Amino acid sequence: MTPLSIVVLSLSMSADACAAAIGRGAVHRPILPAAVRAGLVFGTVQAITPAIGWALGLAASSFVTAIDHWIAFALLGVISGKMAIETLRRGETADDEAPAGQDLVTPIATAIGTSIDAAAVGVTLAFLNANIVVIVLSIRLAIFGLTTMDMMVGKAVGPGSARLSS
Numbered sequence: 001m002t003p004l005s006i007v008v009l010s011l012s013m014s015a016d017a018c019a020a021a022i023g024r025g026a027v028h029r030p031i032l033p034a035a036v037r038a039g040l041v042f043g044t045v046q047a048i049t050p051a052i053g054w055a056l057g058l059a060a061s062s063f064v065t066a067i068d069h070w071i072a073f074a075l076l077g078v079i080s081g082k083m084a085i086e087t088l089r090r091g092e093t094a095d096d097e098a099p100a101g102q103d104l105v106t107p108i109a110t111a112i113g114t115s116i117d118a119a120a121v122g123v124t125l126a127f128l129n130a131n132i133v134v135i136v137l138s139i140r141l142a143i144f145g146l147t148t149m150d151m152m153v154g155k156a157v158g159p160g161s162a163r164l165s166s
Helices: 003-013 015-028 032-093 105-113 116-128 132-157
Strands: none
Touching: 003 015, 003 116, 003 132, 015 032, 015 105, 015 132, 032 105, 032 116, 032 132, 116 132
């Protein structure tokens, strides 16, 4: 794969993670270290799944591509429901700050839900005989940077932000 195609692949794989990060930022209103931590989680999980898909290779390609969208649908549905419930509860308490010891379970589950399709991409990369190490590192870097930034964007434009309150 050419360097340009690796960059385009990395950016395109970040689209759903970025959307989820903006939503999380709007709901949880993170401080920068929390956004960086979430970016690391998203970047790591999003980089692991194509590597898993690549490892599965030809043997599992038909199975992975046949069910990946259903797994992603179920995970994202559960996560969206959880975020909606948190938003409704947050409205009752009028607390705009994220809980002090916010667990990593939700960001990890969200990252997994937004990266299931990346396993199918990994299978395709096995067919192309691509350098998986370079691609995985590129994906991790792109998603880390973009989701960290998007968490802060979500905080800035979400409910209760100074921009919207004025």
